[in-house]
Amino acid sequence: MKSIKYLTSALAICSATGALANADLQSQIDNPAQWAIQTGDYENQRYSDLDQINTENVDDLQVAWTFSTGVLRGHEGSPLVVGDTMFVHTPFPNIVYALDLTQDGKIKWKYEPKQDPNVIPVMCCDTVNRGVAYADGKIFLHQADTTVVALDANTGEALWSVKNGDPSKGETNTATVMPVKDKVIVGISGGEFGVRGSVTAYNMADGSLAWRAYSMGPDSDILFDPENTMHLGQPVGADSGTNTWEGDQWMIGGGTTWGWYSYDAEADLIYYGSGNPSTWNPAQRPGDNRWSMTIFARDPDDGTAKWVYQMTPHDEWDFDGINEMILTDQDIDGTPRKLLTHFDRNGLGYTLDRLTGELITAEKFDPAVNWTTGVDMDPASENYGRPAVVAQYSTEQNGEDVNSTGICPAALGSKDQQPASYSPKTELFYVPTNHVCMDYEPFRVSYTAGQPYVGATLAMYPAPDSHGGMGNFIAWDNIAGEIKWSVPEQFSVWSGALATAGDVVFYGTLEGYLKAVSAETGEELYRFKTPSGIIGNVMTYEQAGKQYVAVLSGVGGWAGIGLAAGLTNPNDGLGAVGGYSALSDYTALGGQLTVFTLPD
Amino acid sequence: MIRQGFSLVAVTAGLMVASGVWAETAHSMDDPNIAVSYEEDGRYYTEDDIPTFNISEDGAVDWLTFSGFRRYHSECHVCHGPDGEGSTYAPALKKSALTMDYYDFVDVATNGRQKIGAAENSVMPAFGTNLNVMCYLDDIYVYLKARGMEAVPRGRPAKKAAKSDAIRESENACMGM
Numbered sequence: 001m002k003s004i005k006y007l008t009s010a011l012a013i014c015s016a017t018g019a020l021a022n023a024d025l026q027s028q029i030d031n032p033a034q035w036a037i038q039t040g041d042y043e044n045q046r047y048s049d050l051d052q053i054n055t056e057n058v059d060d061l062q063v064a065w066t067f068s069t070g071v072l073r074g075h076e077g078s079p080l081v082v083g084d085t086m087f088v089h090t091p092f093p094n095i096v097y098a099l100d101l102t103q104d105g106k107i108k109w110k111y112e113p114k115q116d117p118n119v120i121p122v123m124c125c126d127t128v129n130r131g132v133a134y135a136d137g138k139i140f141l142h143q144a145d146t147t148v149v150a151l152d153a154n155t156g157e158a159l160w161s162v163k164n165g166d167p168s169k170g171e172t173n174t175a176t177v178m179p180v181k182d183k184v185i186v187g188i189s190g191g192e193f194g195v196r197g198s199v200t201a202y203n204m205a206d207g208s209l210a211w212r213a214y215s216m217g218p219d220s221d222i223l224f225d226p227e228n229t230m231h232l233g234q235p236v237g238a239d240s241g242t243n244t245w246e247g248d249q250w251m252i253g254g255g256t257t258w259g260w261y262s263y264d265a266e267a268d269l270i271y272y273g274s275g276n277p278s279t280w281n282p283a284q285r286p287g288d289n290r291w292s293m294t295i296f297a298r299d300p301d302d303g304t305a306k307w308v309y310q311m312t313p314h315d316e317w318d319f320d321g322i323n324e325m326i327l328t329d330q331d332i333d334g335t336p337r338k339l340l341t342h343f344d345r346n347g348l349g350y351t352l353d354r355l356t357g358e359l360i361t362a363e364k365f366d367p368a369v370n371w372t373t374g375v376d377m378d379p380a381s382e383n384y385g386r387p388a389v390v391a392q393y394s395t396e397q398n399g400e401d402v403n404s405t406g407i408c409p410a411a412l413g414s415k416d417q418q419p420a421s422y423s424p425k426t427e428l429f430y431v432p433t434n435h436v437c438m439d440y441e442p443f444r445v446s447y448t449a450g451q452p453y454v455g456a457t458l459a460m461y462p463a464p465d466s467h468g469g470m471g472n473f474i475a476w477d478n479i480a481g482e483i484k485w486s487v488p489e490q491f492s493v494w495s496g497a498l499a500t501a502g503d504v505v506f507y508g509t510l511e512g513y514l515k516a517v518s519a520e521t522g523e524e525l526y527r528f529k530t531p532s533g534i535i536g537n538v539m540t541y542e543q544a545g546k547q548y549v550a551v552l553s554g555v556g557g558w559a560g561i562g563l564a565a566g567l568t569n570p571n572d573g574l575g576a577v578g579g580y581s582a583l584s585d586y587t588a589l590g591g592q593l594t595v596f597t598l599p600d
Numbered sequence: 601m602i603r604q605g606f607s608l609v610a611v612t613a614g615l616m617v618a619s620g621v622w623a624e625t626a627h628s629m630d631d632p633n634i635a636v637s638y639e640e641d642g643r644y645y646t647e648d649d650i651p652t653f654n655i656s657e658d659g660a661v662d663w664l665t666f667s668g669f670r671r672y673h674s675e676c677h678v679c680h681g682p683d684g685e686g687s688t689y690a691p692a693l694k695k696s697a698l699t700m701d702y703y704d705f706v707d708v709a710t711n712g713r714q715k716i717g718a719a720e721n722s723v724m725p726a727f728g729t730n731l732n733v734m735c736y737l738d739d740i741y742v743y744l745k746a747r748g749m750e751a752v753p754r755g756r757p758a759k760k761a762a763k764s765d766a767i768r769e770s771e772n773a774c775m776g777m
Contacts, residue, residue: 117716121725124678126689451730457673560688
């Protein structure tokens, strides 16, 4: 497999002149000794061809070296490895370190931006950052304050910088960026501040603006072609980004774009999802609220949307659609298909044809999910593609100032941004999940620029009548739409997974364990407790002939906020309300990289 | 009002000197910063005119405490964690509501506060222009006080007093509804 992949990409580089992907980045990605992009590859598979560490020897794994980042906050994302250099980022203040892997991680350079600390409290749910990107000898950092900066990968010198948003209006950033061709694709956060989400492409050479596509608004803002932008096989028509909104609510409509991005070089399309509509009180925004909660396929050159699919029309639960789109080539009934698989916050695992946007499967990837009975899969139905909402769990139907109880999943979703992985060997997806339910009471709020714009009260608790834990790590068959195996976890699994050719799958836990499990069975093969809870993503690389596995520890993020004190179950009744196990009993703030390898 | 605030600080400081610690057990229901002195249109106050919570004999919380539960879990919990318990990101406000003077509490919520240093990047935003917070500041304050005293358990208060007409009118006036 490895040699074939190498050969193919080498050919692509020879024949293409920057027309496909980004030639430099694609060649770096295709070298399995490296981890050149946060998502492992453009397809977001988070799969490595390295197999030195395998099911037979993974229990011998040891810590090779460690590195303290000097920052005590939630550490999401992962380091990159390009050549002999590892690039490590931190949460706010968003320091970047270049470490020399030939000299035990000696610091080659360090970059620390100056940022106004007033950005800190407008970042909903901790000052996390999901890492830097690499292309054409540059490191791209997207800071908390929405400054995008290009650094010389050899020296750390800032080459250009551009401001993507305005933090005084609640516009911030937590995501990485995706280099494609001669552009850098950039998202934005702030759905809880009434920010109107957008995706922006900057020219890689100098940071100049190439295009910006909003999630809602006039066709010229959302870069839709009414005749040729498709939704479930039909043209969207004119004004699709405003005609499902009442009045001007779309101008503070949310649909932010803080998740992961993927790219199909052959189809020449980028894929990503948009977040919740603002506010969380559905009564204040009648209509489907397009195109919040939507999967987008866009042309990277000019941003034009080829197709869209709105998963959760008129959100009533904060089920952002920003989770990663994983691109795979698989056979369905003997026919080769170009697929896109997405594990949504709403608890449904979607598989679509990524060329056309045709819906293939939409099934619950946590049996606890109860807000819907499922998605209408009949193309002839007027409700084609829509989830059937269970009235009991509809915060819209129950109304303002009414507490809807027992909704599964909770607002943090059956899965949040923590990315899943896919092994082409097993054709299974390995998915970190939450197993948490909620009560949700919407009420009226007023909008003030730069202030929280939420409008709902939430109480969250472990899924009732289950194993009592708040998470599962599952293997998912995307074509059958079935869970293959499920490992119960005490806390939500908030760490990105890594699948390897050694048939070992890695993930981290909120208590701080790095765990290795069998790709076939889920059987635990190894665990090691790192200094702090893990919300970072596991990565692997090879240096001087040895395979290494690395992960950032540093508890925080929404998990650290929601679970630090433990959750309670109000359904246990008055007097019996006992705190479920508190995360603060297991771990404390940290910021450390731990690198593992096999003994010599 | 300000004078009363100062005298409260003095009393608290005196307790600190005497015991040498910020022991939470120092706060009893008889604490002058906790005990209800009088009620006015469904709002409860201490003898120093500081808002406080009230739990009736049947276990129902006063309206402001219930309303504070709702507003806290909309505006505050995304940083400060559920039920005023604190998080990896921000301190436990159920403790702050007991150890902080009421006027300091109002000042920090209105104007914000920064603690920036080598080991800490803690920033409380200014909510002064946010009606969803400012119109309900006393509600949030008394709810957190009740949580700090464990007078209400974690989660949604099971029983609550009705919303008085006076509270409804002042809410509408404040929110501009």
